[in-house]
Every structure is written in C-alpha cells, then in structure tokens.
Amino acid sequence: MFHDYSTDGFYDEMFIDSGQPRPHYRRLFEFFRNLDRQAFEQKRSAIGQTFTRQGITFNLYGDPDGTERIFPFDLFPRIIPGGEWNSLTRGLEQRITALNCFLEDVYSRQRILKEGVIPAPYVLGARHFRRECMDVPVARDIRIHVCGTDLIRDAHGTYRVLEDNARCPSGISYMLENRKALERAFPGLFREMGVRPVSDCATELLRVLHHIDPRRSGNPTAALLTPGVYNNAHFEHTFLARQMGIEVVEGCDLVVRDDILYMRTTRGLRRIDVLYRRINDDFLDPEVFRRDSRLGVPGLVRACRAGNLSLANSIGTGVADDKVLYAFVPAMIRFYLGEDPLLSNVQTYLASRGADRSHILENLRHLVVKSANEAGGYGMLMGPVATRREIEEWRRRIKADPRNFIAQPPVTFSRHPTWTGSACEGRHIDFRPFILNGAAITIPAGGLTRVALERDSLVVNSSQGGGSKDTWVLPDGS
Amino acid sequence: MLSRIADSLYWMSRYVERAENTARLLVSRLPLKTGGGGPDTRGTLGFWEPVLERYGGLSLYYSLYPEPDRTSPVAFLVSDADNPDSIRSSIGRAHENALLARSRISNDLWKTINDMWQTISAVHTPGQTDGISANPAKMIIKASLLFQALTDSTLPHDEGYSFIQAGKLLERASQTSRLLEIGITTPSPTSTTEAADNSRWRALLHSCNAFEAFHKSFPGDPSPARIVEFLLSSASFPRSIRFSLAGLEEHLENLIRWTNPPAAGQALEVTATLLSEIRSPSLREVPPSETSPFLASLNEKLARLNNTIIQTSIFREDHDPDEKSAQEQQQQ
DSSP states (O other): OOTTOOOTTSOBSSEEETTEEOGGGHHHHHHHHHSOHHHHHHHHHHHHHHHHHHTOEEEOTTOTTOOEEEOOEEEEEEEEOHHHHHHHHHHHHHHHHHHHHHHHHHTTTOHHHHTTSSOHHHHHTOTTOOGGGTTOOOGGGOOOSEEEEEEEEOTTSOEEEEEEEOSOOOOHHHHHHHHHHHHHHOHHHHHHHTOOOOTTHHHHHHHHHHHTOTTOOSSOOEEEEOOOTTSTTHHHHHHHHHHHTOEEEOGGGEEEETTEEEEEETTEEEEOSEEEEOSOGGGTOTTTSOTTOOSSOTTHHHHHHTTSOEEESOTTGGGGTOHHHHTTHHHHIIIIIOOOOSSEEOOOEETTSHHHHHHHHHOGGGOEEEETTOOTTOSEEEGGGOOHHHHHHHHHHHHHOGGGEEEEOOOOOOEEEEEOSSSEEEEEEEEEOEEEESSSEEOOSOOEEEEEOSTTOOOOOGGGTEEEEEEEEOOTTO | OBHHHHHHHHHHHHHHHHHHHHHHHHHHHGGGOOSOSSBOOHHHHHHHHHHHHHTTOHHHHHHHOSSOBTTHHHHHHHTOTTOTTSHHHHHHHHHHHHHHTTTTSOHHHHHHHHHHHHHHHTOOOTTOHHHHTHHHHHHHHHHHHHHHHHHHHHSOSSHHHHHHHHHHHHHHHHHHHHHHHHHHHOOOSSOOOHHHHHHHHHHHHHHTTOHHHHHHHSTTOOOHHHHHHHHHHOSSOTTSHHHHHHHHHHHHHHHHHHTOOTTHHHHHHHHHHHHHHHHOGGGGGSOGGGOHHHHHHHHHHHHHHHHHIIIIISOOOOOOTTHHHHHHTOOO
C-alpha cells in the first residue's frame, strides 16, 4: 500500500519521511500495510454503495441535469493526537468567543470602531453587515451558534485559520456519516485506538437551539429552515432535523402573525420559537432584505425584533466571515479578551490599504487573491498558476474595488495519503471542525477533513472536485 | 404534521403506485408482441396505441418517435423523460416528494425509493430497450411492493400514513379504471381469432395482478363480462375499483377523526357516492363493450376527487420553477 509513497517534500500528516510513519499513525500504518488490495477495494465499494443508497449526495451548481453525485469519500482517516486536539479546541473556543463579542459590539455600541481598532468603513461597508439589526438584542447574547472554521497546516505543520464560516456552515452530516461508514469498515481499529466519538453532535446542537428559547419556556419548538430540495446541502438539512427530531420547514410553510412565527400544519398554525435557518440573510425576509425572495417569510425580522423568535445563526453574522475583517480577528481577540491569539491566521494583505495594495499589484504572480465575500472556493486568483490575461483581469478588478479584495502568500496545505483509484498518494487536505456555542462551547471530537483529489490541487471544495475523510481524535496522552 | 409534508406523502405514494401500474401493464403486454425485430408493422402499433394514448398521449409519442420501431413504445413508457406518464417520470416525482418528506419517512422507505430512482434513471439508452426492457419494469414492481410493506411495518399508522394510503388508493382506483378501458378497447394483436382475443383479456387480468384471484372467484367462466365485473366491483380483490374506494373511505374517515381538515367531509361524500354507483346492480347488466363511457366518467370524477383532497384538506402553494436557482445558491 505504501511502497512507493513519497512525501515529495511536503508536510505529510502520516509520514515524517517516506516510509516512516508518525507515532500516532503507526497502528494505522500496520493495519493498512497488512490489508490486501481486494479487501480494501471491497470496503471502498461497499461504502460507495451505502452512500448512493442513502442519498448522501450533492448537486453541482450549474449542472443542467442536476446530476446527483455522492460526496467522494476517502478510506484513509486523518488522525489528530489528543494533546494536539486540546490545544486546537482552546484556540477555536477563544476565536468564537472573540467573534461573538465582535458581533455583539458592532450591532450595538461599536466600541471596537470608536476606539479605532478596526477602521469603521471596513465594518459599516461590509457586504454582510446588516444595519437593519442595529440594537436588536439576541437571546443570551449569542450570535454565532454554529461555526465551521477552516484550518490548514502549513509547510511546518502549524495549524492556521483559513476562514471562519459563521453564517450557515455545512458539513456536520458528512462528518457523522463518514464516521458511521468507517466504523462499519474498520470496527476493531476504533476500539483498539480509543478514537473519541462524534455521535452526540446532533443532541448538542438541539441543546444549543433550546438554550436560545426566547420565551425560556423550557419546552420550545425548534425547526430547521431549508431553501428546498434543490439545495446541495438538502441531505444535511433533513439528516440533522431527523437526528434532532425537529421539522424541516420551507418558506411556504411559514407565516408571521402579530410578530409571531408559525408553521402551517394539518392541525392549523403552530408556533415556532427557534429557527435553525440554513438560508442566507438576504433571503430570510422579503420585507427587509431581498424583495424577490420566496425562500423565507415576510415578517421574520419583526418576530426577531419583538423577541418572539431566535435564529441560529443570528442575522448579520456574515460580517465576521468577511475576508477583510478576517485579518482583524487577532486584534479582536486582544481587544475583547485581552489574550494573545492561540491560533494563527495566514498573512493577509488588504488591497484597500495603500501600502498593501502596491505590494499586491506588484506581486500578483506570487500571491493568492480572494474576493472578500465568496464562499465555496469561488472568486479566487491563484497567482502562480494564472494566465497573463487572468492576472490583468484581476489587476483591473482590484483597482476598481480595492475594499473587496485581499491577498495572501500561497500556503501549501499539508498532505495526507489518499487513494487515487490505483495507488496511495499524497493529496492536500484542510480541516473544518464544528464549534457549537450554547450554554457552553462544545466542539465534537472530529470534523470534516476535506481533500483535494486532483494531484497538486489545493481546491478541497466538494463543488470543485474535493472529497472528504473521517477525522479521528485520539484520547489524551496519545 | 406540516401541511406540505402531508401533501408530499400523498403524491409520493400516488406516483409510486402509478409507476407500478405502468410497469405491470408493460410486463403483461410484452408476451403479446408478435413477430421478430425490425420496423414496426401496423399490427403492433394498433396494439400499443390505446396504451400510448392513455400514458403520455399519441401526439407526444409520434412527435418524439417520428419513425417508431418495435422498441419505441417500450422506451416511451419506461425511460422517456419527455413523457410525463413514463415510469421514469413517475418515479422521478415520487423521489422528489420523498425528498421533501424525507424527515417523515423511515430510512428504509427512503432507501427503497432512492433505489427505484437510481435504477430507472440509469435506463436511458434508446434502441437498447428491446430485451432488457422488462427488467427495470419488473424491478419497479418489486420495489413498489417493498414500499407498501415498509409503509405498513416501519411507519406509525397515524395521519401521515393515512395520507400515504389515500394517495395510493385513489391512484389504484384510477389506474384499474384506465387498464380496464385499455383492455376493452385494444384490438387484438394480429388477428381476431378467439385465441388472440383470450390472450388480450388474460393480459388485462395480469396487468391488474388479478389473474389467479379472478380464476379462483369465477372458476371456468373467463368471460369478458365477468372480468370487467370483477375488476370493477369485487368486494375482496385489493385492486378492484370498489375495494380501493372503500379503503380510501376508511382513511378519509381516519383523517376526519384525527385532524378534521375542513373539506375532508366533502371528499368523503364524493367517495361514498362513487362507491354506491359501483355497487349498483344495474352496472352488471351493461355489456363490457359498452362500459367505456362509464369508465371515462368515473375517471373524471376521480380526478375531481383528487382535487378536493389536495386543494382543501391539504394546504398547498405552487412551487415556482425559478426558485430552483435561488435555492441552489444558499451554501457556505
């Protein structure tokens, strides 16, 4: 299996050097080395079939047939030792706490702007800043309830935050299904290695939703708002709702009367207290945001303002995802918590800053340029591999709207042994753990490791040829 | 239960039942096809025309297959995405409704529908349908039976279950009526000999899964009049129109008892009237060849009954096709 495996000089999760596994991978190394090819293929195809039968699939954007594909899945798990995980979670807790303080602040007193820590225009002009929500309190002062933070490891193996997804991050269901698949494939290994479970994640999520009950009745009705079956995360929406035992609702199921949100049931209207919404802000309420949206329901924002409804995540969290404000997260941590950041960012240049801009424009060939508000791996210029025409096109765009662009030196993600269909080779990976923020912050011991299946590619997004791996967190002291 | 989910359960079930009936019709007719391969002859066409007319329409058929050959009717009925009545289209809509009601149906039930969709959407090679064509249809029949069993044994027998049953039973009544119409009007495949005539009535029984049950009820009397009577008004055969409507009546009563949706009473009344018409002894005196007008009017009444059930007892707003692209863009 690992005969011809080469790390090619990259930071490899499993191997220190070609042929020499890291200590926490030693057991897995032995296991796969002794697994014959046929058994391996059998397990692989069994998992593929299970995923297809279950409908663990997603649709590609712009695919006219709406062809469903299964989320490509790789059999080699990524392993994180207990100690490493503990320091990671401390960093993630610190980060979500600061981001939440930041959101509370910018939608009320705006101290961080007044004290000049962040230039006000960056926040007030951010595409996802919602002035409609100024001074609208949220239950328990929590704004980000579910966060999916994308981490990478650089050439030295240092974890760095690539972006925070504080709007409606996807992936929890894939994390749980990946785990179920691998547990079936390698039941013995889990026990033997003491892999920590991820399974109570949906219960935790429900607990978070109950925690923000605006009426504090102790028995709130929660529902999950989905854009519908054509959304590529629809599988996840129904999966989570089933696990939590709550309804999946669409805009057409909802109605607001006297600032109270109801769903239409066969018994009449039923009140909803907490809405786990998987629709972007823009589409939530045509009274306030996009008038043409039929995915949400008129009056939703009124219900929130009246204190009759809690949303998870709250409206306006997207400002924390803005890639320009990303550059200020370390400053937020210092400002609100008085601590040094435990997790590093990737070095970031802001095109709106004079000195940074000239650096960016002079070095486009050597930088990765990103739009401030795109998700899913879209809206990016990879300088080192771009054509001359692309570079010039992006130069024009940056000059026209500098606020909307940032640039970073290309970071090489760590690699992990991955099955290519005929051999085991190194492929670049990232990592999205999920942070649940309720009465306490909980981080399920695992996450979604995404892998760029194309050789040398750094694009891990499922919509663009990425796959995923199960992530194993080992017990403390491992 | 969300009104929309009730609606989806109802349609999911109707479409599975429709697909099963289309599949059975096809399988029952394939042995009747005579002659070898090659271009179509008038005989086979005349034989398929009553079917194609009721499952998609002849004008659509001829516009999609300007030069039909022997395999065209099968392709049109099984895998043609442009035919709204093909098995593929029915399963597609069942699958979509199952997706909408995903949080309400059991995982096993979902997997069964998903399997059906995977199988049928993989069949799309025109020209290759001959020979392999019966297999997807047979698979759909089996999967539909599994669907029924899982509905019975893995879902709570509550409101949602009654919506599923109502959809199935209404569809079944209207399908049996359609199959009867086809059976009555189909000319014999090659000749007017008695043998050929018998084979057509046999095919009708097979298409309703009624061959054995009928012969047990009327041993030694396979006359067309008896066959029509059996499929219309048998009190015990589960695919007879009477039996289906009696079941529908029961589930409408359940719904009224549990949630009392405003116009379920009206739906119940219509069902009871239809039932009394079918039970009426005078119907038995109508010769089979003259049953068509009755069946046509019955089908119209069933369509109206469907509208009563969905427009009044189930809340529904039309989905806008433009919504699809807006839905796709919501992700992070």
